Amino acid sequence: EDGALPLDCIPSQQEQPNLSTDSSPFDVFNSITPYAANPSTITSMIVDFSEMEALEQSCLPDCEFVEICDNNEDDDADGLTDCDDPDLADACCCYTPPALDLGPDQRVCDGNPVLLTVDSAFTRVQWSTGDTTQLLSLSRSGQYSVTVTDRCDNIQVDTLNVILGLSVSTTDTVQICQGDTVSIFGQARTEPGDYEMSFPLDSGCDSVHTIRLEVRPSPSTSEMRTICAGDSILIFNQFRSQSGSYVDTFTTQTGCDSTHTVQLTVLSPIVTTENRTICAGDSSLIFGNYQRIPGNYSESYTSSVGCDSTHQITLIVLNPLVTRDTLPIQCANTSIELFGQTVSESGVYEEIYTGSNGCDSTHQVVVRFAEPIIGRDTLITCEGENVDIFGQLHSTPGDYSATFPAANGCDSTHITTLQLETMTATFSALPNCPETNPGFIVLVRMSGNGGPYSVSWNGRVFPDNNLQPVPPGDHVAIITSAYGCQYEVPFTVRDPQDWWWTLTQAPSCNDPKGGKITIVDHLAGWSYSFDGENYSSEPTISNLETGTYPVTLRYENGCTLRDTLVIPGPKFPVIKLPADRTIAPGESTRIVPLTEEDDQLTYFWTPDRYLNCKDCYKVLARPDKDTEFELVVTNEEGCQASDKMWILVKKPEPYFVPNVFSPNRDGLNDYFTLFAGEEVREIVELSVFDRWGEQVFRTEHIPPNVEKKGWDGRFREQLMPQGAYAYFMRVELADGSIKMVKGSVNLLR
Structure with missing residues (x-):
């Protein structure tokens, strides 16, 4: 039902191999549901009849009826009609043969065959070339045909023209060096080989161009x-x-x-290292020298490969071990016992022991003594009065002290200084107008430790401390301090000279117009004039040059007084150098001025090329020729003074006498003698003495520069001991004069 085959139409396993029909259409069917030995277990299945169209009689030999094609009836009563039923009496009735089509005419190029093929459904193929295969390869031009027959004996014929075309091949060779690059057909090439590219021709075939790339080696x-x-x-x-x-x-x-x-x-240089450790203050022998400073020391040798080999020694100097204790603060004016000593001052005290590393170990103790706790005050008293200090009366100036216990357990001292009141008074007299009052104005100025002060004169107190009018003569002023002390101070009024002004700055060399004076005790309404017309009341007069200036003084009441100001000139410094002197070649000499050093002066020496300092008070000179040195000194006012001296350099001696020789017969410095040029004619006498004055060698009339004529370091055929020996020579110069030469020479062994 529903298009399923009846069970009695399915052949059994025993009958299946006897079927002569093509079973390929049933392969799918068979693969899905294999034939079973017990068909009773199969109820129904769905079958695509298109897969069964090749089966001529699916029910043979068990089916009673077969299907007849194109009558629109179900002849075998299986529910299928005509071409839908696989049980057709004529299998080709409903067969649609495949179409034969070789396609359009084709062009064949040299070396490229044309492949022709027909459908594999055709059961027989016959080509005009005599071939019977489904696939035919042609490489020649011509007209070709094929005749095919299908399984239902349907015959089809098709024809195809093959046209032969020519292909063109060209070659070229390109050479490059190894590592270079060349562009072939638009691509960079570096490897050797054949590179091809095809180009279309008008004939329809390709033109192939081959470039052979050769790579020349780069050795x-x-x-x-x-x-x-x-x-x-x-x-x-x-x-x-x-x-x-x-x-x-x-x-x-x-x-x-x-x-x-x-x-x-x-x-790389061969470097070996070594560490050495010493204590501070010790030394270690390193490469022949004793060293005590920490650091790296090295010595170079020649290794087996001919390169330098360096041995490096690192010297480590152990710092002394230091431990420190700090004691509690001690009271002032006490002492403690420390390291067997009595200590009464603050400081760091130490004792040295031997540490665990074998070096010195220092133990330090910090001792601190408290500053004395001192309180101070000052009492001022009049002369002859007594003052109560710490419960006692005192009149003598001085320090009085008492000790009290302090909060820290130490003593606290209080000091009271008893001072006598002191007072100094100065008097300056200024005249009143002679035509109105012949008296003077006396300005009283006090200083001391008892101020403020008040002044009375002639029974009258003057609040501004200016007494007037005071006639010329001797007078007494009463001065009273703030502590009630009174002083009777005599003063005299007379015609003064410079009594109203003081010089505060004299002109200097740097500023010739730098003179300045200050008016002493300037009174209100008081003015001065240098030309008698223009008056000023400024307390300072500046821009004064050296000279004499007439001045007119005018008071508020119109009284005038004429005086003269004398402005001194600047003060010039004084410098004096020593006398000229003579030195030997290469010798230095110290120049110290004869005048004392003054911190207010600047010093400048010329020329400075032979000096160790050009702006020092005293210098060290080492000229190599006669030189005149000048020292210029300048004070703060810019005033200068100078002095000169010559240092003459003696001409060098025309000979050379060594101060050491070593008579060890090594061919170097084995003899002691004098060496000279043509300026020396001969050595008239050469004598050598030991430290006790014994003559150990003497010779006469020998030429200079001949070592073997000199002393060989022996006395009585015995080599003398190492040490210093005195020598004496008489040398005849080229001009016939005789020069005495003496000194000492060291004999080394």
């Missing part, structure tokens, strides 16, 4: 070089001192590059 050579650190080697016309590969390129006969590589190896 490379290399070598190894070795040098020591610090050395260099010439590589490719350059000196090299660093390890590395150095490459240079040359051109071969083929025009390609030839590369030569030099691999340079710089051998």
Whole structure:
């Protein structure tokens, strides 16, 4: 039902191999549901009849009826009609043969055959070439046909024209050097080989162009070089001192590059190290020298490879071990016992022991004594009065003290200073107008430790301390201090000279108009004039040059007084150098001025090329020729003074006498004698004495410069001991004069 085959139409397994029909349409069916030995277990299945159209009689031999094609009836009563029923009596009734089509005419190019094919559904194929295969390869032009027959014996014929075309092939060769690049058909090429590209022709075939790329080799050579650190080697016309590969390129006969590589190896110096440890203050013998300063010491040797080998010794100086204790603060004016000593002052005290590292270990103790707790006050009293100080009466000036316990347990001292009141008074007299009052105005100024002060004169108190009018003569003023002390101070009024002004600044060399005066005790309404017309009341007069100035003084009441100001000139410094002196060649001499050093002066020496300092008070001079030195001194006012002196340099002696020789017969400095040029004619006498004054050698009339004529360090055929020996020579110069030469020479062994 529903298009399912009846069970009696399915052949059994025993009958299946006997079927002569094509079973391929049933392969799918069979693969889905294989034939079963017991068909009774199968109820129904769905089958696509298109897969069964090749089956001529699916029910044979068991079916009673078969289906007849194109009668629109279900002849076998299986529910299927005509071509829908696979049980057709004529299998080809409903068969649609495949179409034969070789396609359009084709063009064949040289070397490229044309492939013709027909559908595999045709059961028989016959080509005009006699071939019977489904696929035919043609490489010649002509007309070709094929006749095909299908399984229902339907015959079809098709024809095809094959046209022969010509292909063009060209070749070219390109050569490059190894490592170079060439563009072939638009692509960069570096490898050798054949590269092709096709181009279409009008004939429809391709033109193939082949380029053969040949790569010429670029030879490379290399070598190894070795040098020591610090050395260099010439590589490719350059000196090299660093390890590395150095490459240079040359051109071969083929025009390609030839590369030569030099691999340079710089051998590192062989360095050995050693650490040494010493205590501070000790020393260690390192490479023949005793060293006590920490640091690195090295010595170089030649290694087996011919390079330097360095041995480095690191010297470590152990710092002394220091421990420290701090004691509590001690009271002032006490003492403690420390390291067996009595200590009464603040400080750091130490004792030295031997530490665990074998070096000195220092133990320090910090001792601090408290500052005395002192309170102070001052009492001022009049002369002859008594003052109560700490419960006692005192009249003598001085310090009086008492001790009290302080909060820290130490003593606290209070000091009271008893001072007598002191007072100093100065008097300045200014005249009143002579025509109105012949008296003077006396200005009283007090200083001391009892101020403020009040002044009375002639029974009258003057609040402004200006007494007037006071006639010329001797007078007494009463001065009373703030403490009630009274002083009777005599003063005299007379015609003064410079009594109303004081010089505060004199003109200097830097500022010739720098003179300045200050009016003493300037009174209100009082003015002065240098020309008698223009008056000023400024207390300071500036811009004064050296000279004499007439001045008119005018008071508020119109009284005038004429005086003269004398402004002194600037003060010039004084400098004096020593007398000229003579020195030997190469000798230095100290120049100290004869005048005392003044911090207010600046010093400048010329020329300074032979001096150790050009702006010092005293200098060290070492001229190599006669030189005149000048010292210029300048004071704060810019005033200068100078002095000169000559230092003459003696001409060098025309001979040389060594101060040491070593008669060890090594050919160097084995003899002691005098050496000279043509200025010396001969050595008239040469005598040598030991430290006790005994003559150990003497010779006469020998030429200079002949060592073997001199002393060989022996006395009575015995080599003298090492030490200093005195010598005496009489030398005849070229001009016939005799010069005495003496000194000492050291004999070394």
